[in-house]
Amino acid sequence: MTAEAPRGADAPPELIQLLTPEGERVEHPDYDIELTTEEVRSLYRDLVLVRRIDLEAVALQRQGELGLWASLLGQEAAQIGSGRALTDADMAFPTYREHGVAWCRGVDPVKLLGLFRGVNHGGWDPYEHNFHLYTIVIGSQALHAVGYAMGVQRDGADAATIVYFGDGATSQGDVNESFIWASVFNAPVVFFCQNNQWAISEPLEKQTRIPLYKRASGFGFPGIRVDGNDVFACLAVTRKALADARNGQGPTMIEAFTYRMGAHTTSDDPTRYRVADELEAWKLKDPIERVKAYLFKNQLADQEFFDKVDAEADALGKDVRRRCLELPDPGPEALFDHVYGAPHALVDEEREQYFAYLAGFEAGAER
Amino acid sequence: MTTLTLGKAINEGLRRAMEEDPKVLVMGEDVGKLGGVFRVTDGLQKDFGEDRVIDTPLAESGIIGTAIGLALRGYRPVCEIQFDGFVFPAADQIITQLAKMPLRSLGAVKLPVVVRIPCGGGIGAVEHHSESPEAYFTHTAGLRVMACSNPADAYTMIQDAIRCDDPIIFFEPKRRYWDKAEVDLTAPGLPLDRARTVRHGDDVTLLAYGPMVKTCLAAATAAEGEGRNIEVIDLRSLNPLDMGVITESVQRTGRCVVVHEAPVFSGFGAELAARISERCFYHLEAPVLRVGGFSTPYPPSRLEDHYLPDLDRVLDAVDRAFAY
Numbered sequence: 001m002t003a004e005a006p007r008g009a010d011a012p013p014e015l016i017q018l019l020t021p022e023g024e025r026v027e028h029p030d031y032d033i034e035l036t037t038e039e040v041r042s043l044y045r046d047l048v049l050v051r052r053i054d055l056e057a058v059a060l061q062r063q064g065e066l067g068l069w070a071s072l073l074g075q076e077a078a079q080i081g082s083g084r085a086l087t088d089a090d091m092a093f094p095t096y097r098e099h100g101v102a103w104c105r106g107v108d109p110v111k112l113l114g115l116f117r118g119v120n121h122g123g124w125d126p127y128e129h130n131f132h133l134y135t136i137v138i139g140s141q142a143l144h145a146v147g148y149a150m151g152v153q154r155d156g157a158d159a160a161t162i163v164y165f166g167d168g169a170t171s172q173g174d175v176n177e178s179f180i181w182a183s184v185f186n187a188p189v190v191f192f193c194q195n196n197q198w199a200i201s202e203p204l205e206k207q208t209r210i211p212l213y214k215r216a217s218g219f220g221f222p223g224i225r226v227d228g229n230d231v232f233a234c235l236a237v238t239r240k241a242l243a244d245a246r247n248g249q250g251p252t253m254i255e256a257f258t259y260r261m262g263a264h265t266t267s268d269d270p271t272r273y274r275v276a277d278e279l280e281a282w283k284l285k286d287p288i289e290r291v292k293a294y295l296f297k298n299q300l301a302d303q304e305f306f307d308k309v310d311a312e313a314d315a316l317g318k319d320v321r322r323r324c325l326e327l328p329d330p331g332p333e334a335l336f337d338h339v340y341g342a343p344h345a346l347v348d349e350e351r352e353q354y355f356a357y358l359a360g361f362e363a364g365a366e367r
Numbered sequence: 368m369t370t371l372t373l374g375k376a377i378n379e380g381l382r383r384a385m386e387e388d389p390k391v392l393v394m395g396e397d398v399g400k401l402g403g404v405f406r407v408t409d410g411l412q413k414d415f416g417e418d419r420v421i422d423t424p425l426a427e428s429g430i431i432g433t434a435i436g437l438a439l440r441g442y443r444p445v446c447e448i449q450f451d452g453f454v455f456p457a458a459d460q461i462i463t464q465l466a467k468m469p470l471r472s473l474g475a476v477k478l479p480v481v482v483r484i485p486c487g488g489g490i491g492a493v494e495h496h497s498e499s500p501e502a503y504f505t506h507t508a509g510l511r512v513m514a515c516s517n518p519a520d521a522y523t524m525i526q527d528a529i530r531c532d533d534p535i536i537f538f539e540p541k542r543r544y545w546d547k548a549e550v551d552l553t554a555p556g557l558p559l560d561r562a563r564t565v566r567h568g569d570d571v572t573l574l575a576y577g578p579m580v581k582t583c584l585a586a587a588t589a590a591e592g593e594g595r596n597i598e599v600i601d602l603r604s605l606n607p608l609d610m611g612v613i614t615e616s617v618q619r620t621g622r623c624v625v626v627h628e629a630p631v632f633s634g635f636g637a638e639l640a641a642r643i644s645e646r647c648f649y650h651l652e653a654p655v656l657r658v659g660g661f662s663t664p665y666p667p668s669r670l671e672d673h674y675l676p677d678l679d680r681v682l683d684a685v686d687r688a689f690a691y
Contacts, residue, residue: 121467125475126439133471137463143429144464147436154418155440174460177429184424338474339508341532345560345607347508 012211015225015257018232021285023293025232033236037300043231044291044301045309046080050100051288052313053109056320057099057116061266065324066116070097074229074261077287078194080104081234082162082256085242088130089159091152093145096134097194098164105131109316110323119327120334139165139172142191146178149187149245160245162190162238168199170215171207179219179253188245190238191216191253194228196260201273213255221251228258229287259285332358368551374407374544376518377483379552380525381408381445385415391529392437394421395430395447395483404449405485405544427457434480435464443479443529450541451486452495458503465534466509477532481525486514487578487628488675489542491668498665499577499629504536505606505638512605513559514538516580518548520563520603523556531559540578562609564616568598571622571685574613574639576602579626579676586681595685605635613639614646621652622688626676631659653691658684 011017016031035043054072061069072079079100086092092101099112106129114120115134122133135141145163152159169175170193182189195212197204208215216223226237234256241252259282263270295301336351371379385391393408393415399422402409412420423430427448434444448454454461461482468476488497505512511533515521521539528535557563565580566587573583580601587597598616602608617623623643625636640655658676666674 120471120473122471123473126472127475132439133468133476135464137459140432140460140464143432143460144436144439147433147438148440149436150433151437151440151442154442173426173456174428174432177424177426177432180424180426181429181433338470338472340511341469341474341477344511344533345610347607 011227012225012257014211015227016233016237017227017230018236019230019290019294021229021290023290023297025294028236031233031236031240033232033239035232040291040295041301041305043080043084043235044288044295045312046084046100046103047076047231047288047291048309048313049316050076050080050103052317053103053320054099056317057113058262058266060113060321060324061116066113066266067118068116068265068267070265071262072097072099074259074282074287075194075196076100077231078228078234078256078258081231082192082238082254085235085238086162087159087242089157090242091130091132091145091148091159091161093132093141093148093161093163094134095138095141095164095166095169096136097166098134101164102131105129107131109320110327113320113324114327117324117327119330139169139175141165142169142175142178143181146181146185146187146189149182149189150185152188153185158246160188160190160242162192162242164192164194166199167193167195167197167204167207167212168202169193170212179216179251182251183220186248186250188248189251190241190245191251192238193253193255194258195255196228196258198260198264198270198274200264200268201270211255213253216253221253223253223255225255225257228256229285229290231287231291368549370547371518371522371550372545372547373515373518373521373540374405376522376550377407377525377539378409378411379550380522381411382414384445384526384529385411385419388443388529390442392419392421392442392444393447394423394434394444396423396425396449398422398447403447405541407483407539407544408447427453428460431457431460431465431480431482435460435468435478438478438480439476445481445483445529448482448484450496451484451498451500454482454484454500457482461504461510461536462507466507469533470509478534479529479532480534481528481537482535483525483537483539485541485544486538487540487542488665488671489578491671493668494665497668497671499627499660501536501538501605502629502633502635505635509534510606511535511559512538513603514540514577514605515603516540516543516575516577516601518546519550520556520601522550522552523554524559524603527556527559538577543578543581546581557603560604560607560609562603562612563601564598564612565601566597566599568596569620570596571598571624571688572613572616572620573597573599573624573626573681573685574602575599575626576605577628579628582676582678583626583681586678586685589678590682590685597685608642610642610646613643617643617647618650621650623647623651623655624658624681624684624688625655626658626681628675629660630662631657632662634659653688656684656688
């Protein structure tokens, strides 16, 4: 075991932080950031709204309207900070938990619900907002991101690629292969690892003996650890890494040190494998509370502002709920559509046969 | 007409595709300076540069995964898997991502990725260098699976595969790489999803693809002396399958033997036999018979002549089909 403190008790060493859990601004020589009041208020609003979307989705699952949901609770700052660092031309490759990044990219939250409700396997156009489809196989998307970045490089485009994954994914071969590819080809990609301390029930110690950000140096590019609950720091660090990528300086790995406050998914029961104290310790580092404290202390927002954001969040929650319930169940033709782009004799034949079979029931009902 | 080996025909096809479309890339292990272990990509890096003919790190999942990313960015990667038995580290990317992403996006994403795999035995190689893994891929919806058997087809099929917007697993019969034939470099090929009747006959239909087409043609020629008139169909496309050509032939001949190098059990021939029994039941004079590898791992090369279907095993099956 390493000599590090237990998860959550103290901040680990070499952690870039610009806003303490108490809402105090901290200077950093390499990663400082100037934010206008409006920008800080906007970040706060993002954090609150995505938490509300997430809460609504958990409730929808509990009521049987979603088959599953992967909650982002606790990881809002990592996702909003990194997501707001992206330019329109940048491309993001998510796991299945990046609801906050999707929000930053402009993806309608209801579109995220389709795969969890079971009406499709994803179903948004990745090019519309430069936000790729959710990927469920752990770590697969890291290679897609690097390949995409190699394409960006070949196009000579002023863009970077960011890929999200968790602490568990760092054990996957594909993630390690993606590090090698990115390094060898100097691909314009940022590896954004949200270390939320848990891969379902397995603690970080089951994945690594060294801090994750230190892995990067073995592959030949910089690794940085940032306070994943500090939206300012996540924004500053990701912005710098993306700029480096665009400027031909190759990949960076960011380890956002955070905590999965909820279960892995709604099917999971974390009380079986982690202690309540840990959760309590991390509650004190909440990503939203510290921004609120900062805004209050510095008189950058008043109660009216916070009430307004809360009201907006409630309205958004209701809207997401209503439109989730209105999502139409797909018809049987959706089984066969889009399996191939070009006509495919076998799929066409099976579609025809199945529809003839279904028509038989209708004919029977008419008799 | 130009005389080309099968390997050179694919090389010419790749060259033509790269000239035609600047988005076409070739990527894989040793495909650059070396020109691939079978020299199929010989000279391409010299002419198209290292950005379009990419020597990759030695990791097959990485090859397919990054090819998917390049395709998402609008490129048309042609990946080389060095040998059939090395495709399995890439199986996850092929099966869970390449095959399924277009559907996942409801058609917004196209993945025009070609995965070239030299396949089959007969070259005296060590373990993992002689396998026929086609059934793993024909079983995966979302993939198209092709197998070329001769230089002329190889030349057009590889170009058509690259032009196709769907992901394609493209099997190349490695022991036929050095077979030569006349190739018309200007004539269009048969559409990608069509089978070809390569020898007409009325007594029995042999179905084959890739390396076994030549074996079946030799068997048919030998049988001619015994008064048997054998039809040979080169399937070319395993998924989708050109059932029209197959059904017409078997309904006419009443007998069918399927030949492939892969193990017979759960092999692609099982699918053919089942489909033929569904469509030609009243025309069949005998059950559809299969000739292929045994239910054993591919053997050491000194035993491969026992394992691989040859002219005599094909004709033995033909005899058995006539014994009913």
